[in-house]
Amino acid sequence: MKDYKSMLKEYNLKATPQRMYMISEIEKSGHIDIDNLYESLQTFFPYISLATVYKNINSMVDNGFLTEVKVPHKKSRYEITKESHAHLFCKECGKLEDIFINTEALYNEAMQNSNYQITDILVTFEGICKECQKLKSEG
Amino acid sequence: MKDYKSMLKEYNLKATPQRMYMISEIEKSGHIDIDNLYESLQTFFPYISLATVYKNINSMVDNGFLTEVKVPHKKSRYEITKESHAHLFCKECGKLEDIFINTEALYNEAMQNSNYQITDILVTFEGICKECQKLKSEG
DNA sequence: CTGACTGCAAACGTTTTGCACGGTA
């Protein structure tokens, strides 16, 4: 298992087996929602409580170790906090992927056209992924 | 009152007083969440049910008359569907505003760097609005 | 050893549903 212990310690969280497995699952899937996370945890921890999953997700989000990603028409998903990036969301299969784009122009445009002091830019591209395009064309 | 009747008819919805007032409130505020909408409806319809507000919001969203806007750490807000635009969100006071930006470059970048067929781009700028900046500096 | 974490059950807030009545078209 990766060095999840020190990752947690860095964020002042105790390294319990449940938490370490949560992190490994989130890392593996990239983005995961509560229900899928709970389900996959159950194979390792048959008696784990949904409340525990919520509590851990909340504390990890609160101290910045995880980031919540709101998705159109779906439950929120969680990812390990990393450098600023955008998301690709497939509205056919619900898949969510990272995409790194340059938001400097956006930032400048928004700063010029508003009187906000902008601190973050959230970008989600909605569309159809390659696999779903193929499925549709094969019909 | 504006021509809310024909707006609703266009979307195959019956023009009830409750719905027309809902639309006028959403239009007036730009973006509104369920609770505030319910509250403002009560001054006109003291016996209106929250369930009615939900049912109407859902049917209007379902057929595209309204659009749901997900906001960080807040309940969703609803706006009358209009041409593509981005949002400014003040994380101090929670205000949400429209901002029109050019997303062509973004679109091109995402099309080139992914194999998605992109249909929509959701952009939210998070920051601090002018009024809250002032309040903070006066602090 | 102590405080933090876990699992369970209950509580809570939000949203949806079923139904009888009333209003729109």
Next chain:
DNA sequence: TACCGTGCAAAACGTTTGCAGTCAG
């Protein structure tokens, strides 16, 4: 008149809380 929309109450969800026992540091 027929059907859709309304209000009410109850149900269904999703999430949080309180508590007693356990574990990580």
